[in-house]
Amino acid sequence: MNRFRKAHLFVALLNIGAALALSISLPRMRVQAAAAPITFSRQVAPILYKQCSGCHHPGGSGPFSLLSYADAKRWGKQIQTVTQSRYMPPWLPEPGFGNFADSRRLSSEDLELLKLWVEGGMPEGDPGEAPKAPIFSGEWQLGPPDLILKVTSPMQVPASGPDLFRNFILPVPIAETKYVRAMEIRPGAAQVVHHANMLIDRTASFRRQHPDDWKEGIPGMELAVDSGDSFDPDSHFLFWKPDSPALVEPNGMPWRVDPGNDLILNMHLKPTGKVETIQATVGLYFSDKPATAHPMLLQLEHDRAINIPAGDAAFVIEDQLKLPLDVDVLGVYPHAHYLGKRFEGYATLPNGEKKWLVLIRDWDIDRQSVYRFQSPVFLPKNSVLHMRYTYDNSSGNVRNPNSPPIPVKAGNRSVDEMGHLWIQVLPRPLPKAGGDPRMLLERAWMQNNLRKDPDDHVALYNLASMEMASGDYESAATLYRHILTRTPEDVRALIALGAALEKTRDWQQAQEKYEKALAVDPQNVDGLFDLAHLESEHGSYAEAERNYRRLLAVNPKDASAHNEFGKVLLATNRDAEATQEFEAAIAIAPEDLDALYNLAGIEADKGELPRAANLLEQALKLRDDADARQLLGSVYAQSGKLADALDQFKAVQTFRPHEAVPHRQLAQIYAQMGQLRDAINEQNIAISLEPKNADDWNNLGVLHARNGDAVMARKDFDRALTLDPQHVAARANRARL
Amino acid sequence: MLFTRRTMRRLLSLLFTFVTVLLLAEVCPAQGERAVYGYNLNGEPVTSLASSGVAAVVLFFAATDCPLSNRYLPEIRRIEQKFYSRHIVVWIVYPNFGETSVGVKQHEAAYGVEDHVLLDPNHQLVALAHAKVTPESAVLIPETADAKMFRTVYHGRVDDRYLRLGLEKPIAAQHDLERAIEAALQKRAVEQPGGPAVGCGIIGRP
Numbered sequence: 001m002n003r004f005r006k007a008h009l010f011v012a013l014l015n016i017g018a019a020l021a022l023s024i025s026l027p028r029m030r031v032q033a034a035a036a037p038i039t040f041s042r043q044v045a046p047i048l049y050k051q052c053s054g055c056h057h058p059g060g061s062g063p064f065s066l067l068s069y070a071d072a073k074r075w076g077k078q079i080q081t082v083t084q085s086r087y088m089p090p091w092l093p094e095p096g097f098g099n100f101a102d103s104r105r106l107s108s109e110d111l112e113l114l115k116l117w118v119e120g121g122m123p124e125g126d127p128g129e130a131p132k133a134p135i136f137s138g139e140w141q142l143g144p145p146d147l148i149l150k151v152t153s154p155m156q157v158p159a160s161g162p163d164l165f166r167n168f169i170l171p172v173p174i175a176e177t178k179y180v181r182a183m184e185i186r187p188g189a190a191q192v193v194h195h196a197n198m199l200i201d202r203t204a205s206f207r208r209q210h211p212d213d214w215k216e217g218i219p220g221m222e223l224a225v226d227s228g229d230s231f232d233p234d235s236h237f238l239f240w241k242p243d244s245p246a247l248v249e250p251n252g253m254p255w256r257v258d259p260g261n262d263l264i265l266n267m268h269l270k271p272t273g274k275v276e277t278i279q280a281t282v283g284l285y286f287s288d289k290p291a292t293a294h295p296m297l298l299q300l301e302h303d304r305a306i307n308i309p310a311g312d313a314a315f316v317i318e319d320q321l322k323l324p325l326d327v328d329v330l331g332v333y334p335h336a337h338y339l340g341k342r343f344e345g346y347a348t349l350p351n352g353e354k355k356w357l358v359l360i361r362d363w364d365i366d367r368q369s370v371y372r373f374q375s376p377v378f379l380p381k382n383s384v385l386h387m388r389y390t391y392d393n394s395s396g397n398v399r400n401p402n403s404p405p406i407p408v409k410a411g412n413r414s415v416d417e418m419g420h421l422w423i424q425v426l427p428r429p430l431p432k433a434g435g436d437p438r439m440l441l442e443r444a445w446m447q448n449n450l451r452k453d454p455d456d457h458v459a460l461y462n463l464a465s466m467e468m469a470s471g472d473y474e475s476a477a478t479l480y481r482h483i484l485t486r487t488p489e490d491v492r493a494l495i496a497l498g499a500a501l502e503k504t505r506d507w508q509q510a511q512e513k514y515e516k517a518l519a520v521d522p523q524n525v526d527g528l529f530d531l532a533h534l535e536s537e538h539g540s541y542a543e544a545e546r547n548y549r550r551l552l553a554v555n556p557k558d559a560s561a562h563n564e565f566g567k568v569l570l571a572t573n574r575d576a577e578a579t580q581e582f583e584a585a586i587a588i589a590p591e592d593l594d595a596l597y598n599l600a601g602i603e604a605d606k607g608e609l610p611r612a613a614n615l616l617e618q619a620l621k622l623r624d625d626a627d628a629r630q631l632l633g634s635v636y637a638q639s640g641k642l643a644d645a646l647d648q649f650k651a652v653q654t655f656r657p658h659e660a661v662p663h664r665q666l667a668q669i670y671a672q673m674g675q676l677r678d679a680i681n682e683q684n685i686a687i688s689l690e691p692k693n694a695d696d697w698n699n700l701g702v703l704h705a706r707n708g709d710a711v712m713a714r715k716d717f718d719r720a721l722t723l724d725p726q727h728v729a730a731r732a733n734r735a736r737l
Numbered sequence: 738m739l740f741t742r743r744t745m746r747r748l749l750s751l752l753f754t755f756v757t758v759l760l761l762a763e764v765c766p767a768q769g770e771r772a773v774y775g776y777n778l779n780g781e782p783v784t785s786l787a788s789s790g791v792a793a794v795v796l797f798f799a800a801t802d803c804p805l806s807n808r809y810l811p812e813i814r815r816i817e818q819k820f821y822s823r824h825i826v827v828w829i830v831y832p833n834f835g836e837t838s839v840g841v842k843q844h845e846a847a848y849g850v851e852d853h854v855l856l857d858p859n860h861q862l863v864a865l866a867h868a869k870v871t872p873e874s875a876v877l878i879p880e881t882a883d884a885k886m887f888r889t890v891y892h893g894r895v896d897d898r899y900l901r902l903g904l905e906k907p908i909a910a911q912h913d914l915e916r917a918i919e920a921a922l923q924k925r926a927v928e929q930p931g932g933p934a935v936g937c938g939i940i941g942r943p
Contacts, residue, residue: 063937064802074835078938087902159848160811162907191804273807274848338907364903398900401907414907 038117039125040069047110048072048079049134051089054243057136061190061242067133069124080118083111090367097359098332098345100371104243141246142182145283147174149263152215154279157192157269164269165414166217168280169207169262176591179254181287183238184246187267188278194268194366198238198282200255201225201262220412221337223266224458231469232256233438234297237333237424239370246283252292257284270366293426295330296438298445300345300387300421303410304453308339308417310405313394317419321385321448324440327425328376332358334389335420338365338399339408342390345421350382357385357423364399376426387421439466455486464496473503491517495527498534507534523554529561536568544568559589566598575602593619597628604631609639626655633665642673660686664696667703676707694724701733710737772885774862775830775855778838778845783855786877787884792824793921794877794887795914797895798868800833801844803937806871809895810848813874816895816915823922832857832868833940863939866892870936874914876921891917893930901935 038044048056048066056062056071065071072079082088089104106114117123149170157164187193201207205226207214227233236255238247249255257263265280300319308315334343340363347355358371379385393405401415402408408417427437443466449459464479480497483490498513514531517524532547548565551558566581579602585595600615616632619625633648646669652662663686670679683700690696701716714737720730773782786794797813799806810829817827829851831841836856845851857863866875866889874895877887896909913930920927 063804063807073943074940077940081938082902085902090903160808271808271811272804273810366905367903398904398906403910 037120037123037125038113039123039129040072040117041125041127041130043113044072044117045069045130045133047106047114049131051104051106051110052079053134053136057134059138059190060136061193063191069127069130073122073124076118076122080115083114090369092360092362092364092367092369093371094359094361097356098371099374101374102372140283141184142248142283142285145184146286147172147178147284149282149284151188151217151265151278151280153217154188154277155217157189157276157278158271159273159275160271163194163271163414164219165221166219166267166269167206167223168217168265168267169201169210169214170265170282171204171207172257172259172261172263174257174259177256177258178284179256179287179290180249180284181254182246182248182285184283185240185244185265186281186283187240188280189272189276190242191272192269192276192278193240193242193280194270195242195368196240196268196280197266198240199223199225199264199266200234200238200257201264202228202230202232202258204260204262206264207262221266221414222412222418223264225264231436231439231442231465233442235295235424237297237331237370237372237422239333241369246285250293253295254287254289254291256290268365294436294438295424295426296441298385298423298425298441300385300423301419302387302452303418303420306391306408306410306417306419308391308393308408310402310407311394313392313396314341315391315393317387317389317391319387319421319448319452321445323379323381323383323385323425324444325381325430325437326428327379327441328428329357329373329379330376330424330426331370331372332424333368333370333420333422334358334360334363335368335418335422336363336365336389336391337414337417338401339391339393339397339417340365340389340419341392341397343421344386344388345423346386347377347379348384348386350380355379355383358421379425385423387419389419389421391417391419439469442466455482457483457487461493461496464500468496468500468503473500476500477504489520491521491524491527494520495524495530498527498530502530502534507538510534523550525551525555525558525561528554529558529564532561532568533564536564536571541568541572545572557588559585559592559595562588563592563595563598566595570598570602575605578602591622593622593625593628596622597625597631600628600631600635604635604638609635613639624651624655626652629655630662630665633669637665637669637672642669645669646673658689660689660693660696663689664699667699671703671706676703679703680707692723694720694727694730697723698727698730698733701730705733705737713737772861773859775857775859776838777855778842780838785884786828786887787826787879789883790824791826791879791884793826793918794879794884795825795827795918796830796862796866796868796875796877797827798830798832798863798866798871798873798875798939800831800871800937800939801836801840803871805899805936807848809872812895814849814851816918819915820918820922825918825922826853827851828853828855828862830855830857830862832860832863832871834858834942835940858942860939860941865889868892868934868939870934870938872936873934876914876917876927878921890921890927891929894932894934897932899935900932 052066056064056066058065064075066075083106089106091103091105093100095105149172151168151170155166185196185198187196203226206223210218236249263282298321300321302317302319305317332345334345343358343360343363345357347357349355355377357377393400393408395403395405410417427441430437442462446459446463449456460479460483464476467476467479477497477500480493480500483493484497494513494517498510501510501513511531511534514527514534517527518531521527528547528551532544532551535547536544545568548561548568551561562581562585566578566585569578569581579599582595582599585592586599596615596619600612603612603615612635613632616628616635619628629648629652633645633652636645636648646666649662649666649669656662663682667679667682667686670682680700680703683696683703687696687700697716697720701713701720704716705713714734717730717734720727773784774786775783777783813827838856841854841856845854868875872895873893875889876891878890880886880888893913895914897911897913898906898909911931917927
């Protein structure tokens with residue numbers, strides 16, 4: 001009670017203080033105003049150049065230019081009106097509920113200056129005091145891009161009518177993986193394109209869904225793409241709005257694009273009054289280094305709960321997600337359609353503190369944007385992310401696309417609704433080297449989705465994939481079976497279940513699942529590959545050969561299939577044909593380490609040691625690999641390059657510290673080099689790792705004998721003969737002592 | 738009481754007509770002297786908005802650099818098409834200071850050529866139509882058979898798609914201008930717009 005009174009008293013004092021200050025300062029202000037009027041050059045130009053000219057310049061998305069005094073004076077009254085109402089510059093987030101970089105919101109001081117300037121007759125002041133107007137050239141902002149992509153067919157946007165939402169597919173013509181450090185989107189006619197989102201389609205799935213019309217662009221506000229089988233979550237906001245500069249990713253955070261990927265430009269188009277032709281181009285700038293930090297996009301949503309009764313002016317959906325690890329939040333992207341009203345995004349910390357991420361009081365789809373934090377927002381493990389969106393489906397909502405209002409559910413059309421809060425987080429490394437922290441986030445996210453919908457197909461599939469990655473094949477199989485209870489002919493789930501069963505050694509069941517998948521889709525390359533691979537593993541080479549040939553007839557460019565088929569041919573002693581397959585694999589995918597290794601093996605067997613060495617050296621430039629080093633060590637040893645062989649075998653030891661083989665090989669190389677002490681040392685290590693190997697004891701005996709230690713040598717041969725009384729070499733060596 | 742109110746309304750209407758006539762009298766200062774409504778794209782004065790026999794003149798205030806005004810051009814064309822056979826004339830009026838005939842011609846080349854276009858640098862038609870923003874519209878009815886004097890029966894928004902800057906309906910529900918033309922042609926009372934015109938402020942001489 002006392003505190004309450006004190007608070008009131010404080011306010012009262014403040015009011016008195018304010019009144020006093022006003023009464024004292026007013027005359028001074030008048031004098032000041034008379035002495036130094038607000039001018040374009042001194043106060044207004046800096047505001048316009050910073051907050052307005054990004055769109056309002058010739059060729060920009062703004063309808064008129066604001067780059068000179070004449071421009072500003074001409075539009076002065078309009079500037080006053082639209083800034084006072086905060087229609088301009090467009091900015092939805094409420095101040096004080098998230099500290100965003102590149103905020104377009106004008107400060108109260110700036111608003112007041114603009115108002116006073118217009119009311120004061122819009123004087124120019126001394127032109128010498130004005131800052132230099134920004135320059136907007138038609139060139140790429142970061143110089144010539146490394147790769148320019150262009151939408152295949154231009155699109156004509158009609159002169160009038162409702163807004164359009166179109167997805168343009170941009171195949172990426174690259175032969176090797178690239179890392180994109182920056183991107184500039186040039187949408188075409190800037191005044192037509194309201195905003196755009198870029199998606200990476202890792203499997204070109206959207207293009208395959210629309211084989212006949214993808215070049216014209218596919219209508220739709222949202223889309224889902226198949227991210228493929230590898231764990232590769234979306235990680236970056238690739239968003240464009242009219243004043244977006246080139247998108248430069250933070251250091252160490254380029255995004256990856258692989259051969260065969262498509263980029264999809266999802267565009268919101270607004271008719272301008274005349275027919276406009278748009279044909280977007282995208283400039284990509286590559287980094288020579290892959291990412292060292294891996295952000296991830298998390299999504300809060302509850303589309304399933306969207307069932308908004310007609311007339312309901314305050315329909316609420318909520319979602320929450322508990323973070324399984326520490327993260328830094330880098331940005332947010334709230335999204336809904338026309339009925340969205342109030343959006344809240346926040347986190348509840350483990351100590352109960354509420355940390356706002358974003359608050360939008362009056363959502364407007366036309367002004368949507370990605371909001372990046374000025375500095376990352378740290379959220380400790382066990383913080384809970386919250387989303388609470390309110391919708392207005394009454395006739396009082398003028399943006400309501402249905403008149404009179406009708407019940408609205410979630411969907412892809414503009415008359416449907418959505419409610420998403422995308423959050424870009426950078427997970428902090430796990431305390432113990434525990435793998436990819438994004439896996440934990442993915443798991444928490446998917447489990448959250450299953451809580452909302454136990455039959456969520458994507459969540460079940462993704463969780464199963466993670467169980468596969470963690471080696472829990474039984475759990476994965478259970479989840480795949482769950483999917484198949486609802487969609488028994490889901491080819492992908494059938495193949496994935498087959499893979500899980502193969503891992504649990506139930507290979508007959510696995511084979512049955514692959515065959516069932518192929519009965520539904522006889523040309524499914526994944527099904528053909530997995531079945532052929534299984535057959536090959538179980539010695540059914542004829543069947544494997546038949547299925548690899550079927551696969552390669554469907555997709556002759558499948559490097560992995562060429563490589564695996566080569567292995568089948570090798571197993572059936574058709575080295576020349578196998579060589580052709582490995583060479584085909586390498587021609588398609590020069591980075592195919594397996595094919596390089598397999599071909600090197602054939603060359604080494606043929607005695608083509610320089611070519612074998614060359615292939616293996618090529619492979620090792622791509623990736624360090626113990627098998628390749630081991631084979632290369634042997635090739636070097638056979639070529640007499642003992643020092644080089646020694647280096648390779650030493651490197652193998654770092655990969656396989658608990659394996660006897662590299663120690664054995666090192667012992668032999670040392671022996672050949674005459675370094676008997678080192679040889680004995682390595683041989684002893686090999687024996688410590690595999691103490692019951694009679695060959696090793698025999699070899700140790702030979703080394704001891706050559707080193708002049710007959711006593712030790714005899715003991716070694718005896719040990720070998722104890723382990724294997726029939727060991728011919730040990731018996732002969734002992735006799736020679 | 739009700740009767741009294743009706744009487745008052747009629748009186749107001751008469752007063753309004755009187756004021757309109759006065760305004761027109763400003764445009765047409767004296768008998769025999771031709772009023773200049775604006776200038777066509779060749780720089781020539783426009784002294785007649787319509788020939789005799791016209792049923793109504795529709796003014797649409799536009800600007801080459803106002804996106805809202807541009808977005809309405811197809812709608813104005815649709816309205817013109819709809820009433821074409823019923824003797825209306827539509828004028829696209831560019832009232833902003835700084836608009837040039839060259840600029841308007843370029844704009845027309847992009848957005849479509851109109852039959853009747855004029856620049857209104859002296860804001861004669863702006864005053865007649867009480868226009869404040871682009872896009873805005875007005876419906877004039879000839880007071881005389883030779884179509885030399887007009888009475889403004891409607892002025893304001895074209896429709897209700899924009900309720901204020903930043904507040905836009907997906908499609909318009911109330912087509913105020915269209916309804917006003919129809920009423921004027923049927924010689925019925927013309928309903929005034931249900932909300933303010935929304936757009937870019939008309940720019941006068943500095």
